[in-house]
Amino acid sequence: xxxxxxxxxxxxxxxxxxxxxxxxxxxxxxxxxxxxxxxxxxxxxxxxxxxxxxxxxxxxxxxxxxxxxxxxxxxxxxxxxxxxxxxxxxxxxxxxxxxxxxxxxxxxxxxxxxxxxxxxxxxxxxxxxxxxxxxxxxxxxxxxxxxxxxxxxxxxxxxxxxxxxxxxxxxxxxxxxxxxxxxxxxxxxxxxxxxxxxxxxxxxxxxxxxxxxxxxxxxxxxxxxxxxxxxxxxxxxxxxxxxxxxxxxxxxxxxxxxxxxxxxxxxxxxxxxxxxxxxxxxxxxxxxxxxxxxxxxxxxxxxxxxxxxxxxxxxxxxxxxxxxxxxxxxxxxxxxxxxxxxxxxxxxxxxxxxxxxxxxxxxxxxxxxxxxxxxxxxxxxxxxxxxxxxxxxxxxxxxxxxxxxxxxxxxxxxxxxxxxxxxxxxxxxxxxxxxxxxxxxxxxxxxxxxxxxxxxxxxxxxxxxxxxxxxxxxxxxxxxxxxxxxxxxxxxx
Numbered sequence: 001x002x003x004x005x006x007x008x009x010x011x012x013x014x015x016x017x018x019x020x021x022x023x024x025x026x027x028x029x030x031x032x033x034x035x036x037x038x039x040x041x042x043x044x045x046x047x048x049x050x051x052x053x054x055x056x057x058x059x060x061x062x063x064x065x066x067x068x069x070x071x072x073x074x075x076x077x078x079x080x081x082x083x084x085x086x087x088x089x090x091x092x093x094x095x096x097x098x099x100x101x102x103x104x105x106x107x108x109x110x111x112x113x114x115x116x117x118x119x120x121x122x123x124x125x126x127x128x129x130x131x132x133x134x135x136x137x138x139x140x141x142x143x144x145x146x147x148x149x150x151x152x153x154x155x156x157x158x159x160x161x162x163x164x165x166x167x168x169x170x171x172x173x174x175x176x177x178x179x180x181x182x183x184x185x186x187x188x189x190x191x192x193x194x195x196x197x198x199x200x201x202x203x204x205x206x207x208x209x210x211x212x213x214x215x216x217x218x219x220x221x222x223x224x225x226x227x228x229x230x231x232x233x234x235x236x237x238x239x240x241x242x243x244x245x246x247x248x249x250x251x252x253x254x255x256x257x258x259x260x261x262x263x264x265x266x267x268x269x270x271x272x273x274x275x276x277x278x279x280x281x282x283x284x285x286x287x288x289x290x291x292x293x294x295x296x297x298x299x300x301x302x303x304x305x306x307x308x309x310x311x312x313x314x315x316x317x318x319x320x321x322x323x324x325x326x327x328x329x330x331x332x333x334x335x336x337x338x339x340x341x342x343x344x345x346x347x348x349x350x351x352x353x354x355x356x357x358x359x360x361x362x363x364x365x366x367x368x369x370x371x372x373x374x375x376x377x378x379x380x381x382x383x384x385x386x387x388x389x390x391x392x393x394x395x396x397x398x399x400x401x402x403x404x405x406x407x408x409x410x411x412x413x414x415x416x417x418x419x420x421x422x423x424x425x426x427x428x429x430x431x432x433x434x435x436x437x438x439x440x441x442x443x444x445x446x447x448x449x450x451x452x453x454x455x456x457x458x459x460x461x462x463x464x465x466x467x468x469x470x471x472x473x474x475x476x477x478x479x480x481x482x483x484x485x486x487x488x489x490x491x492x493x
Contacts, residue, residue, distance in 0.1 A: 001103040001119065002144035003126070003135045005082075008099040009039035011131045012078045013068065025066035028055050038070050042132065075099065082131070083229040089122055094226035100148075102141050102226050109137075115156050138162055141226065142218030146173035162219050167193040174214040180207050235271070235328035237261040244283050244320020248312050251280075251321070255308045256301065258326035263299040272297020272334035273304065280315055281323040290314050293366050295390045296354035297332040303355045310362040354390055374398045378446055380407060380489065401444075402462065404472045404490030411487035414473070422479050424461050430488055435465040443475075462492070 005011065009027050014020050024044035026037045035055040049058035049065055059065050075098050083093040083101055089112075092104035109118040115137050126133040136147035136155040143162035147155060150173045157165045166173055169192050171184045184207070189195060195203065195215065203211055216222030237258045245251055255278060266273060274297055279289045290311040298304060315321075361369055371387040373394040383399070416425040424440035442461035448454065456477035464470045472490035477483055 001105050001122070001135055001137045002096065002141060002148040003086075003101040003103065003122070003133055004145075004148045005079075005099045005126075006132045006134065007039070007042055008078060008131070009070075009075060010041040010044075012074070014041070015130045020066070023066050024049065024062060024064065025068060026055070026058065027068050027070045029070040035067070080229060082126070084231055086122070087229070087231065089118070091228075092226075093229045095229060096145070096226075100145070102145075104226075104228075105137065119155060138165065140218055140220045141224050142175070142214065143220075145175060146218060149173065163196060166218055167191065167196065171195065174211070174218060176211060176214060180211060183207065233327040233329050235262060235265060235273075235331060237265075237326045239324040239326075241322050241324070244317075244322050245324075246317045246320045248315075251312055251315055251317065252305075252309065254321075254324045255312075255326070256305055258324060259301045259304050259308075262326055262328060263301050263304070266299040266328070266331060270334055271331040272299055273328050273330075274332055275328065275330040276304065276308075277327045277329060278308065278311075278315075279325040279327070280317070280321045281325070282318050283320050283322050284318055286318070288315055292362065293358075294354070295357045295361070295369075296351070297334045298351075298354070298358075299334070300351075300355075303358065306355075307358055307362050310359075357390070377449070379449060379452075380446070381409065404470075405493045406491045408489055408491075411474070411489040414486050414488050416473070416475075416486040424463065425473065425486070428463075428473065428486065428488075435467075435469070435471070437463045438466050439464040446474075460489070 010020075010025065013025075013027070020041070022043075023041075024047050025041050026044050026049055027039040028035045028037050030036075037049060037051055037053050037055060037058060040049050040051050044058075044062070044065060047062045047065070049062055055065075055067055059067070076095065079095045079097070079099075079101060083095055086093045086101060086103060090103050090105050090108045094102040094104075096102045103122075105115075105118065109115045112118040112121050119135055119137055123133055123135050134148050134155070136144045136151065136157070138144040138147060138157040139159055140162055143157055143165055146166050146169050147157060150169045151165070154165075171189055171192055172181055173192060176184075192215075195211070200212055203215075213222060217224045239254050239258050241254070245254060258278075262273070262276075273294060275291065275293045277289055277291045279287055281287050290308075292304065292307040292311060294304075294307070357369055371390065372384040373387050373392065374396050375383060375385050376396050377383045380403075383403075412430065415429040417427050418425045424442060425437055427434060427436045429435070440461055440463045443459035444461075445457055445459050447457040458474040458476055460472060460474040462470065463473055470492035471488060472492065474487055474489055476485045476487065
C-alpha cells in the first residue's frame with residue numbers, strides 16, 4: 001500500500017498551530033537568491049499559490065498570504081512519526097520521501113475484513129488526524145505509488161493487473177527524473193501505455209536505464225527494497241569503527257565494549273536485560289544481526305558476553321563491519337542484590353541457575369526449556385500451565401495425589417484384558433508390545449468439568465508390569481456402557 005500526503009508539511013504545521021487552519025499559508029526556502037514555495041496549504045492553492053512558485057509572485061496575487069520558513073528535515077521527521085503510528089496496521093512501514101509512506105500489507109488486510117475495508121480504515125484515520133491522505137493497493141510498490149497519486153478512481157488494483165492500471169497514467173507516475181519527463185513531453189509521450197510497447201533497447205538508448213528500472217519495478221519484474229521504520233529502543237549503545245572489523249576476535253571486543261556501556265546504564269536504573277539484539281552494519285550496505293534472551297533480568301557483562309560468544313559464529317562480516325548497534329528491546333526491573341559473602345541464594349532465586357539456563361538456551365534454543373506451574377483444575381491435561389518466567393510464582397500448590405512425571409499428549413489407545421470388567425487390567429498391549437501387570441492400584445475416578453466440556457468420566461489405575469515399568473492407565477466411561485475405551489496417559493519414574 002502506498003499512502004500519499006498531498007499537503008504533508010502544511011497539515012503537520014496546522015496540527016501544531018490550529019490558528020493557521022483558516023489562513024492561506026505556504027512554507028518557503030531560499031533557492032538561488034529567490035524565495036521559493038516548497039509546500040502550500042489547501043487554501044493557498046485555491047488562491048493560486050502553488051509549490052515551486054516564487055513567494056514574490058504569490059504575494060502579488062494574494063497579499064494576505066502567510067509565509068513560514070522551512071525547517072530542514074521536517075518532512076522525514078513527520079513521516080517517521082506517522083509511520084510509527086501505522087505499525088498497528090502492519091509491522092513493515094517504510095518512509096517514501098518527500099511526502100509518502102509505503103506499507104507491506106501481506107497477510108494483514110483480512111484482519112479488517114478485506115483490502116477495501118483495510119484501506120478505508122487507514123485513510124479515514126489519517127484524515128481524522130488532520131492529514132489530506134490518499135492511498136492505493138497493488139502487487140508492487142511502483143504501481144501503488146502511481147495509482148495513489150495519479151489515478152482518479154479504483155485505488156485497489158487486482159493481482160497481476162499492474163500494467164493495465166498504469167497504462168493511462170502520465171509518465172510522471174513512474175517516478176522519473178525531471179530531465180527525462182521534459183524529454184518525453186517534447187517527444188509527445190503523454191501516457192505510459194506507448195512506452196510499454198517500445199522495445200527496451202530503444203528506450204535505453206533514448207532515456208537511459210533509469211526508465212527501464214522504474215517500469216520493471218512498477219510491473220513487478222524488478223524487486224524494490226524499502227528500509228522499514230523501526231520503533232525507538234530506550235536502551236541502546238552504538239560503536240562506530242575506524243577500520244572495518246572482519247575477525248571473530250574483533251567482533252567479540254566490540255560486543256564487550258557495547259555490553260559495558262549498556263549494562264552500566266541498566267544497572268544505574270535498576271533494570272535487567274531480558275533480550276538483546278546486536279546489529280552489524282557492513283561496508284557493503286547490508287545488515288546482519290543476532291539476538292540473545294535471558295531467563296531472568298541481568299546486567300552482568302561476563303554472563304551476557306558468554307551468551308553472545310555462542311552467536312558470533314553466525315555473524316558474516318564479509319568485507320568488514322563499520323558500525324555495531326546493541327539494543328535491549330525487553331528489560332525488567334531488578335531488585336537490589338545482596339552483596340554480603342554469607343548471603344546465599346536458594347532455589348529458583350539463584351542467579352547461577354538463571355545463567356546456566358541461558359547458556360543451555362543459547363545452544364538448544366529458548367523453547368526447549370520449559371517450566372510448569374500448577375493450576376486449579378482436576379482434569380490432568382489442564383492441571384498445569386507453562387510459566388512465563390523463572391520468577392513467576394504458582395497460584396496454588398501442587399496436588400498431593402500421586403501423578404506421573406510424564407504425561408502422554410494426547411492419551412494413546414491400548415488394548416486391555418481384565419478378569420472382571422470393573423477390575424484393574426491383567427495385561428495391556430501398547431504399540432504392539434504386550435505388558436503383563438504385576439501390581440495395580442485404583443481406580444481413581446476423575447470427572448469432567450461440566451462448565452468447560454462434556455464427555456465421559458475417567459477411571460485411572462497405577463499399574464506396574466513384570467519388567468518394573470510403571471504406567472498410568474484409564475478407562476473412559478463405564479465398563480458396561482458398551483463404548484468404554486482404555487488409554488495410556490503417563491509414565492512414572
